[in-house]
Amino acid sequence: MTEPDPVLRLLWRHRVPAVADAGARRGPRPKVTLDDVVDAAIELADRDGLAALSMRGLAQHLHLGAMTLYTYVANRGDLVVLMVDQVLGRTTLPGHPADLRERLEQVARLQYEECRAHPWLLEVTGVRAWLGPHVADRYEWQLAAVEGIGLDDVEMDQAVTLLVSFGTGVARAEQAVRAAERESGMTDAEWWEANHEALAEVMAGHDYPLAGRVGTAAGEAYQAASDQRRELDFGLGRIVDGLLAHLASRQPGRG
Amino acid sequence: MTEPDPVLRLLWRHRVPAVADAGARRGPRPKVTLDDVVDAAIELADRDGLAALSMRGLAQHLHLGAMTLYTYVANRGDLVVLMVDQVLGRTTLPGHPADLRERLEQVARLQYEECRAHPWLLEVTGVRAWLGPHVADRYEWQLAAVEGIGLDDVEMDQAVTLLVSFGTGVARAEQAVRAAERESGMTDAEWWEANHEALAEVMAGHDYPLAGRVGTAAGEAYQAASDQRRELDFGLGRIVDGLLAHLASRQPGRG
DNA sequence: TAACTTCTTCGTACGTCGTACGGAATAAAT
């Protein structure tokens, strides 16, 4: 058996009294708080993405030497863990509507909006679930949306996962477009303008009847960036239909 | 207007005759082919993940100097683009079953299996869609599964996106667990063994009735790694139910 | 007051990464 992960104490620092009131401590007064560090990291990640968040850059933003950050956080991975929990804590969780459809949709839409507001959440990988207080709060809130509607425990988890992963997926597709634009420095339209000629030449003799027709239609429909939500609406409609039908098949007369 | 992206010619190299038959060329005979380079990169990414794939490591694997790779590929990003298209080309696309439900499910399951076989696909970001021949083939194949079932063009794209992003999402959740295990060097069970005590201490006084109950149930159910597919089955069942219901509401009597 | 302890701050340095640059080697074209 190994030692427990020290990041746990940091994650729960605001809810564990013994950690919160540090009392009189030796050494120089810290220039900033851990909250400041994590907030600044979130700010930079919001602006430039998680990959562009460097320890040096963060330190400079806080007017600190690079290595000073390591008094607050053991390593970059732990910083990301703290960022995730802290940013989840910012959104106040709305109450669950009485209408079941609205309740289920809200779970997915909240996830979608949060990933839109903080796209770097989509870049986070390798993080053990169930770590921080706000992550736990969030899971509890999500489960409350599907509590008492006729699902067993495993199905509750599956339903939440389905809704959450769909909201995340739509946000990810949207973010992929923006990431490609940022990386190449040109919008989709500009890329097409610059490449459609070469693409036509290179694809000469290869037909994609469906992809050509549908891709064009979808491309035009999604021209207005705000219309990305149509995909969210469509998929969410189908998913919730499916979930409600599943419940109805269990205990007819409800829902 | 800027120049067309040179990676297009590389992507379509096997389908454009003028590119394929290089003819007599000057200079030393290349030690390897571009296909060799990309195949080796796929092999390394399969083993260690995309983040661990370095140009130096790949070059060493091919018994080349590090900078030699740049005669085959302009930069690492282009290499990843080529990897994606090339790995998609490896899976032979099955025919579409007559049964509509099976047809829809197959789209999602193929995506899931492919992401399981090549988890680094989940790490790929910022890639412009619609680039390579195999990506185009794939999109065409996916659309064929939903062609002629009563959806308009935009809905066809939405339905495919829904199925594909669900398959990807389940694979991603699965991969997240494996990534956390690899990164921390301990399995979920080992992590729990080492941390449940500290976690209980730090969470003292905070109740998560639903999360505790459901998380435990889900954790036990998913103990056997193969049971991750239960989530795929559940979600896919609901999604396809919803899609079929949507079609039925359009033109009753079909399905 | 002086010594000790503990804590924060941070400069230096190492090994990694992608890749810009330029030169050497090679083979076809002239």
Next chain:
DNA sequence: ATTTATTCCGTACGACGTACGAAGAAGTTA
């Protein structure tokens, strides 16, 4: 034989995360 196009690759630069240890600040103790 010379020119030209191409492959190969050693060196080097600026980023990255972070190990290490010194310098200094503030509380504790003698």
